[in-house]
Amino acid sequence: MSSLSRFPALSASLVTLGLAASLTPPALAQNTFPDVPRDYWAKPFIERLAQRNIIIGYPDGTFRPEQAVQRDEFAAMIRQAFAQEPVRQIEDASVFQDVPQGHWASPAIESAYQQGFMSGYPGGFFAPNQPVSRVDALITLTRGLNLAPETRRVVRRPVYLPLAMTSLMQPLVAAVPQPTTPVAALAKDYYVDAQQIPQYAINDVGIATQKNLVVNYPNPRALEPNQPLRRATAAAFIHQTLVAQDRMEPLPSNVEAYNYIVRPEVTQAAR
Template identity: 55%
Template sequence: MFKIPVLSSERKISLLLALVTLTSVPFFDSIPQSVIAAPERATNFPDTQNHWAQPFITRLAERNIITGYPDGTYRPNQSVDRDEFAAIIRQAFNQNKERTIPSGSVYKDVPANYWAAEPIEEAYEMGFMHGYPGEYFRPKQPVSRVEALVSLSQNLNLTTAQTARRQTTRRRFFFPLAMTTLMQPLMTAKATNKTVSPLQNAPASAVVSNYYTDAKNIPQYAVDDVAAATQAGIVVNYPNTKILNPNQPATRGTIAAFIYQALVNQGRLEPLSNNVKAYNYIVDRSNNQ
């Protein structure tokens, strides 16, 4: 008759440790270290003290919108993957759901137990992110600068000045002729005191060409959204505000700047003071006064 061997206490402990190691290593390897909570949440990172995006990073970290790594660093020049971008979006915004993922429907490359499965689902339902054909999300694909701007522009309902004018002209008020005659001096005085921007009636293509020397590199699908994000004060370019580099991977510093400016646009955060160096890298600062 087969006898079950009796294990010593030391042997039991060894087997238990081996089991824990085998089951935990793949799990933690799949999670970016920046989302693994450190013993104390840092807001001032040693590798951002002289970084151009430091004010954006620090202020978002203070609000627990972004986090650093267990070693205390933030790694501002590291690119942001789609899964991490979804997690940041989830922390930063609380938009109403535009759609719901059908029950049982998941991306083929996002298992139910994936660390970012829930943030990805919420970013999709809020309308900030989309999948790829074939029901793929590509969670480890880096987010480009233009993709981040399109995501923010579309889902924060940003518009160019031209689009806004088209929308407001549909809601005109009509007054009796006698009243308009009496109001004419006031209306004329108001019109003469108003400064009209040369880009007020310009199409989006002209807007981006005015702001960026590399506007030709902006994908056609993104021109309207980049123009709207620019005029809303969301675009931050370092070191040259005239160079967008739309197709380059967005870094953790850049994403922090975009997200911060988007929250400023929503009125949820205070604009940077104009005596802060990073203020100078905001492309259109008219909304940050």
């Protein structure tokens, strides 16, 4: 993989959530998928993103909502959904050793790295096939979009080798304690499984919760932070992030999926 300067931007059909980890192109975007039933909990999120060509299906027309999302796929989702100015650069000719030239997601991976959403691992590795956890997805969104300004790392000079600096390098970051903040307290108070949230992630989860980015099915108060991110949940998280940015209308309250959006202010008011 070479730098973005050496690759033209891929078309939307090549860098969206519908891509599998192969060179097979996805099917055209569509509003309905045969494996997303009418009563499927995440159908409104999926269809809304499909209408904007943010997500598409596979060549067989399916969406595979319960399939786990890999890091390369998540990079593709981010590139399609968000337009951010770069905060760091990859020098010409530098590479992620495990993302070969011609990899379907290489431009999306470089874009997600340069925009500050995702990072690599020591030695210049990206681990493109590694599953993304639910908590990793929330951290990626809050930090990449600067929703938590104190955690955003801005690099104005070229970075010669991608290094692990964010949540997706868990073993190193987990050792760094974070102070108790109001948003951290919110997360600890709201989720019934808050003790499973990694310490390094608690503030980011609190921010995501406060801004209504989190969608939990079937129990809004069960985060399951370390479980794999499913494609349906990824669509829901991205939808809610776009809503928080005023780039998409909120779901109406009479839609069942609305009930799975975490709204801690409603719970607190009901007490």
